Amino acid sequence: MNFYIGIDFGTSGARLAILDQKGDIHQEVESRFQGTSSPNQWPIIWQTALFDLIVQIPVELRRQTSAIAIDGTSGTTLLCDQQGKPITSPLLYNDGRGVEMIEKIKAIAPANHLVLSATSSLAKLLWWQHHHNELNIPSQPIYFLHQADWLGFLLHGKLGISDYHNTLKLGYDITHLCYPSWLTNAINHESNPLKLQLPKVITPGTPISPITSEIAEQLDLPKQCVVCAGTTDSIAAFLASGATSPGEAVTSLGSTVVLKLLSHTPVNDARYGVYSHRLGNLWLTGGASNTGGAVLRAFFSDRELKTLSQQINPNINSPLDYYPLLKKGDRFPINDLELPPRLEPRPDNSVEFLHGLLESIARIEATGYQRLQELGATPLTHVYTAGGGAKNTVWTTIRERYLKVPMVQPRHTAATYGVARLAMQSLEKSQV
Ligand code: ADP
The missing domain is CATH 3.30.420.40 (ATPase, nucleotide binding domain)
Structure with missing residues (x-):
């Protein structure tokens, strides 16, 4: 039997559903985030929740898992070093401090573009770029990721991969499937002290890589279990509907x-x-x-x-x-x-x-x-x-x-179900 895991990171906790190949749910588990007064604790809270959810699945199901996909709250972003270690506190989906970058975005982005919002991923990226000195962000190459990208990385170990749902509010061009030049020019401009690495963008659900051997051992998952590109929480909920x-x-x-x-x-x-x-x-x-x-x-x-x-x-x-x-x-x-x-x-x-x-x-x-x-x-x-x-x-x-x-x-309303289906369908397609 093949099983598929969908994990949804919401605002107050994370949930998981494991489905069989017919789409029937075998187990659903939840992990509430423990309150934090320190924003730099968020990554460890998410990581703890991710592992906690997986180990709550009965071992006999876990050992037959073929694929995992994760959705995160749209616009929750973080910066990592080349080992994938967060180097600043993440900026959460509703963090509006990027409001001070709006004029800059107006100067580089096309009129009325949806990145023109204080909470867009681009506003967050530019805010980090602007405040790198006081935040002690080093000038070595740094990866900009979304919550779902980073959580997927913890399982598959390939840094710098995202999907075109999470990157829409970063300014990724979903019609031509590329980063527009106005965005790459602004980010790679030689006057920028930060060497920011934008994630490679793939279709949501695309199989990325099997889990690392350490994760397979630690979480009792099969070595060949594949991690797929994720999506955002609201799209996962749409996918659940049928x-x-x-x-x-x-x-x-x-x-x-x-x-x-x-x-x-x-x-x-x-x-x-x-x-x-x-x-x-x-x-x-x-x-x-x-x-x-x-x-x-x-x-x-x-x-x-x-x-x-x-x-x-x-x-x-x-x-x-x-x-x-x-x-x-x-x-x-x-x-x-x-x-x-x-x-x-x-x-x-x-x-x-x-x-x-x-x-x-x-x-x-x-x-x-x-x-x-x-x-x-x-x-x-x-x-x-x-x-x-x-x-x-x-x-x-x-x-x-x-x-x-x-x-x-x-059919269902839970985002976990939608993102598990995404993993299942993509894996089936990739095996045809
Ligand atoms: P959210 O996740 O946006 O907070 P939920 O999907 O949990 O919201 O729905 C909660 C809302 O549903 C509440 O604002 C409540 O007023 C509404 N609600 C609960 N029961 C009913 C009902 N029987 N009829 C209409 N609305 C309801």
């Missing part, structure tokens, strides 16, 4: 609402924060709104959401037209940083209020998909749902009324 055809979409109804629509064509519009990832020969287009479950949670407990929702007739329109936000401002589908939360009039009856909220969020979701299509994405055909709101079947019926396409139950 959506594979253009027009199929996954809405994540978590604290916020995130839309991802598979398309024949890429769409990009910086005004709305809309961009596209490459997924084989297709494009994963998407946008994220600040509306969502966090607003529901401000008014109702999860228990109330469940019981009150059951009293809503989802086939009847609510007359309430809200724009539910916790604070002013949204980017997608309406780009207005001053957009005020609209939660009035508020009826005395909680069921009516919740009906208005659920219906208004559904309207915003439908407008979001319309926006992606207006920008050129393939028309919507089916919607899968993930996140805390997915279990609300009354909401699903309301949403179907607005989206006007069938709602589909996702």
